[in-house]
Amino acid sequence: MLSYAVRRLLYSVVVLVAASFLVFTFVSLSGDPLGQLNLVPNLSEQSRQNVIDAKHLDDPIPVRYAYWAKDAVTNQFGTTLLGDRPILPDLWRVMKNTLQLVLIAELLAVLIAVVIGVYSARHQYSPFDYAATTFSFLGLATPAFWLALILQVLVVQVREATGHQIFPIASLSSVDHEGGLDFVLDRAHHLVLPVIVLTVASVAGYARYMRASMLEVINSDYVRTARAKGLPERTVTMKHAFRNALIPLVTLVALSFGNLLGGAIVVETIFSLDGMGLYFYNALLANDPYRVMAWLMVTATMIIVFNLVADLVYGYLDPRVRYD
């Protein structure tokens, strides 16, 4: 398995380099990098030329890519297009914020989905099963932006009716907070609504997966054998069925997690969370290919790593799978 993992990582490097060149080219071609400057009346020509010289904007794209690649490797992704501000500190900061949001949301989604999926499968066609199915479809059909906006409006309505604000509706933290536990609680308080939005969609999908997977396993021969041996139903379900039914879900979660680390753009924008999604959105608006590239490299790496993790976890959980 180790050689398999190493080979995958080596292939991934090639993929990353190719992807980075393509994206750099397309982002650079999609707009004038000095577009924002062109808006400015009386722009100093010397200032414009300084930027062109510093970022080699009058060189062909492959040359500019080479400069960017050198900066990315030797200078922590270099600096922004305008203003020469280091990119990595900001990227690191937003990555941490997104990690908090996504970790909590995914953990919660998996826990809830597993419970719902297992119970639904065990009590197939029961009222709970029907209700869970309905909820799943509703959750899958509900747009994240709509849910986010509705939750904000609801919180404000509750405040206007009762004078009490149950959750903050934007931002990562309050104006004032101490460090330590107070900061943790404040942060958690601010993440409630965004986590609800992310969790709803995830729970809906994961619960369906878990249910389907459990149903497939529950009716298999070895589970029937376990029952025939006289094992308690709880043991049959949790020790034999559940563990095997979990395998596809684990794979799915690992893949989703990698994607989500690119940032839940809609949720972060609506709740003004300083995360990867908002970072990417602002970089695109600013036509800054350097920030976009840095975001891409981090996100692509996360996706590749978690794809690999998903494969390895699958191989670990299912002894029948062998990687050469």
Next chain:
Amino acid sequence: MRSPVRRRSALPAIFAVAVVASLVFGPSAPAGPEITTAGTVIFVHDQEPPSLRGGWIDNNLLATGLLTNNIWHGGQIYDSRARLQPRLFEGKPRLVRTRPQTVSFRYKAAAVWSDGRPVTCEDLRATWRVFVNPQFNVVSREGWKDVRSVTCNGKSGTVVFTRPFAAWESLVSSGVYAAHVIRGKNMNQMFNDSIPVSSGPWRFQNWQKGVQITLVKNPRYRVGPPMKLDRVVFRYILDTNARFQALKAREGHVMEPQPQLQIAEFLNDNDFRVQRSPEYAYEHIDIQLGARGHPALRLPHVRQALITGIDRRQISQALFRTIAPGLPTLESLVFKTFERGLYKPNFSRWRFNSARAISLLRSKGCTGGPATPTDGNDDIYSCPGVGRLVFRFFTTTGNQLRTLAFEVIEQQLKRVGIGLIPRFQTAGQLFGGTLPSSDWDLMMFTYAGGPDSKITSNTLYSCGGDQNYGNYCNRRSTAAFNAATRELDPKKRNALLNRGDVQLAVDIPSIPLFVRPKWVISVRGLSGPVLNTTSEGTPWNVGTWQLR
């Protein structure tokens, strides 16, 4: 034998510990405890500055000015009536000579930096040197590059210009850097994340990136009303709806909203105070007269048909009926409706008249369109030698009011046999690429500005003007606008600007629509904020703000 069950059940716990650890110990946690104080006003805003170095190529935002105007305080500031009022200066700067143009000023004895050093003429000289240094990436050297010398004598100074510069008063009155802080420094790297001193009513305290910037009272500020508040915190909330909801949820006390229909919810809410005033920004439709535009637009009668076919009063009513009723139509491309004594409605000769629009086209041999203004009409006029009157109409996407304006205009022009093809683009694409390319027919957008913007109308409307992307060229208006930039007598200058505007009204290179209204919404418990339509913004009088 290994136990996979125990190992898997440990994973959630490991995740939980990782999350808590990142929250408590990671760089995303604050450096130290925040002190809770009374007298804190939260200003909700949408644009977080990329740095605190305003006026630089990466940071030409009004949002930055809201913070730094009260840090790099000016010799004078614009009050709520757009009049320059002395702040750090003892009185108004004086124009002592016109040839060469020479200006003198004196800083107040009480004008000091927050570190105790006095504000002197050396600060203005240092600021001038920053703006003319070719290595520093400032947005504009306009005015500063016309300064020949700055001679200092302590608090007093004399500025000599190489050639007349009409907007001299606002130039010398602008905010200055602290010479002792910036001496020898690379200004392209200064004030990225903090500002160590202040000459204004507040000073910078800290910046939680992505969340808020905190400013605290400057106890050494004596030249104007000192802050009664302890702090003003700028909270950055990108989403429009979320900003309004944040105000209702009392997560903010004051905001300057963009023109949005949500403002209507606050107008009749007794918990909030809404102030409104027209500002210097104005909405207009530029017409492309260059080779990359539709050839029909180079014909005067087509432009005349356009302006008379558009009911501009109806547009402002449709857009602002609920949030700014009674907004007047703008009838000048140079002066604003509230500039009493200066504003002349030179474009009023082109009042809305659909029938006249049609007769203008038909009288020049255009055919194929309706004989009379007709609702639901689909027939489009064609004019000899230039083809069908169907124009590409560009504007920004994602703006409710602009979308509505386009729909109204499209409907009005269809009635008279002129068609529009919508081209909605992001602001970056529109202004960064399309506008300067001149590859468009009609473009609707806002020109921002201030009290002195009209002085540089030549950049927009003179032959070869830097911002003349519509490629309009008329010698008479060019001569008038160019002369205005060098005329030091305000009366003569305004007469020149009006002469240029009269010519614009004849040639119609652009269609003025309305002056944009500006709003400030504040909670009732906050007294003091008075709307200021200049770039000073609402915090111009923060010294008078009080929270009950």
